[in-house]
Amino acid sequence: MEPLLHITTTHYLVLGAALFLLGVIGVLTRRNVVIVLMSIELILNAVNLNLVAFSRMWGGLHGQIFAIFVITDAAAEAAVGLGILIAFFRNKETVNIDEVNLLKW
């Protein structure tokens, strides 16, 4: 039986784009650093989805291996980001990203 909806690469790409957009909006709009970090994770996972989708499309394993690298990288990034976050919280007693305004002239 022909499935009702054949899930093609395009579906995955749309889902990945939606995830990516959600992540970007989260990064740009949320003021809580923790949520910003979580949004970055969303972006990374959107990328992972794309990589895995193209890997399935071409039948190769390179994309999947790359996705595993990205997951590793994300873990490292989360560790560093949370470390910075804790140090920041100790200094400023806040996790509001608007207070992180030293990065200027």
Add this chain to the structure above:
Amino acid sequence: MFLSHIWLIPLLPALGAITMFFFGRRLQKATVSAVCVGTIVLAFLMACGAVWQYSAWSSTDEHFHQPYQTILYTWLGTDTGHMNYATHDGSPAAFQADAGFLLDPLSSIWLLFVTGVGMLIHIYSTGYMAHEGGYYRFFGYLNLFMFSMLTLILANNYVLMFVGWEGVGLCSYLLIGFYFHRKSASDAAAKAFIVNRIGDAGFLLGMFFIAWYFGSLRFIDVTAAARSGHFVIGDPIITAATLLLFVGACGKSAQLPLYIWLPDAMEGPTPVSALIHAATMVTAGVYMVARSNALFVLAPTSMKTVAIVGALTAIFAASIGLVQNDIKRVLAYSTVSQLGYMFLALGVGAFAAGVFHVFTHAFFKALLFLGAGSVIHAMSGEQDMRNMGDLGHRIPITHRTMFIATLAIAGIFPFAGFFSKDAILWETWSREGGAYRFLWYVGYATALMTSFYMFRLMYLTFHGRPRMSHDAEHHIHESPVSMTAPLVVLALCAIVAGWLGWPHSLGGSDRFTKFLEPVFASEARVLQEQGRTGQLVAGVEEEERNTGTEWLLMGLSLGAAGLGWGMAWRSYRHADKGYAEPIAAAPAVYNTLLNKYYVDEGYDYVFTGRRKLGNVRLGVLGLGEASAWFDTNVVDSAVNAAGWLTRLTATVSSWWDKWIIDGIGVNGPAILARMLSYPTRLFEWGLVQWYALVMTAGLVGFVFYYVYH
């Protein structure tokens, strides 16, 4: 053997002194005595041996009448040519001083009596200082003194002589200030040192003149050059050099106007007064002038100066001695006076007579001082003759020996002083056809005074009524044998020493003058020629050495001595408490003499400035005050002005720095940069999310551009 090892003679006492300085504190008194007296006894024996060998050596045809010189090494100066200089006529000379020794009849005499009298005084000191603290220190200083004195005597050049000269000055300072806890003693020591320094400056300058003029400082060279006939009599440089040397002699030998330290030097222990300030060190000036005799005869002006200063000192000091009450001070002024006699003799050209008086004086004056020490010892430290009296039979040995010394110094025949003093008076009378005869009267008056004050001392001390307290009277005792034995030996010398110069007129042969002939002979000839020329010009017949006149003069001076004795006998024979001084009949004279002509006060006004002349302070302190004023008002003002100027400059400079350099130079560009950078900064507001937003927008922009382009 003794002659070639003559350097051992000064070295022995030096070793003793070194031993005392390093180990003295830990040694027993007996060991200290053994070491220090031992070195001097050895030195004396070696000196006798050396002189004995020298007289044999200089009698050989080969070395007939030559001085013996031995040079150990070159002590000052090098052969590198760095110390070469040009003498007055441009010929090259090298400044060199040897550690060298010279023995000739002149130094022989000094060598013998310095070591001999020194030995006796060392022995005496073991008794005198037995109960004093600092025993080893005392003997160390004494040995150091002997070393310096022997260096002075035996040196073969002026520089090494100067070393000894300064050495004895130092020891004199140390020993005068031996009781350093007493202010008066340390003051006296400083006074002696400072006054001597003035003389030393003269000596040094004279020495430089000699080095410049003769190109050598060795006695033999200088004497040979002076006798060579290249220099005219009255040469101005030689006159200057000899006058400067005489300034040195004035300091060391306590002549006018530098004599003031010697009476104060009596603050030292009595053996020191005997050894240094009577017998040996103070004759160093006489020695130096006699040593330079070849120069002095070339400078008649200097000779006249020496003679006149000597005669004036003689009568000046003797007159002060007439009324002094401190037994040691009488002897001190007597020493100054006798030194004046010696210079009188040197000045009139009778070098041998002057040296002869040094020789006899060493014995009887040392004896007088040691006797005075024995008296002071017996009197438990009392020195004021007003509190003595009637000691004669209680301390008989001291009394008798001192009496012999008094006879000797007063010039009673046949004691030592008679011969030497008469030789001086006779030479003063007869030299250069009587040119110095006016000084004979001075000398004659001095002889009268000498006799008077010496017998006054004897009568006040040993005769009359006892005037001391009961305690002191109870304590009186004759000194131990270590003190009386030297007295007896010196007394013998005070009798016989003069016989060496028994004059021809009394059937003697004047061996003393004969012995000294090699040193002074040619001088006598030069002077004689001078004298003869002078007389021929004046049209006066040359006066023969008239034996009759000589006898007459002898009789006259014996008469003076007797007269002085008689006057003292009349006035003081029965002296009781509150006895009358005959001179006190003229209070003005008496007070002037008692206060030593107010010379110390005068010096305080003029030279030290301890006293103010009206509102003005002169002298050293005056100079100090003037300097202080100058410093406060001129130098400090300049300093303050400089400071003020610095502050002003600093203010201006800081304003300039703050507003111009910092303001325009440094901050100006910064402000400019900040202003210029302002628009750029607007993009950097520091919110990470905005950066991300811009980045995203940019990315979206690029994507649109590439997609729809």
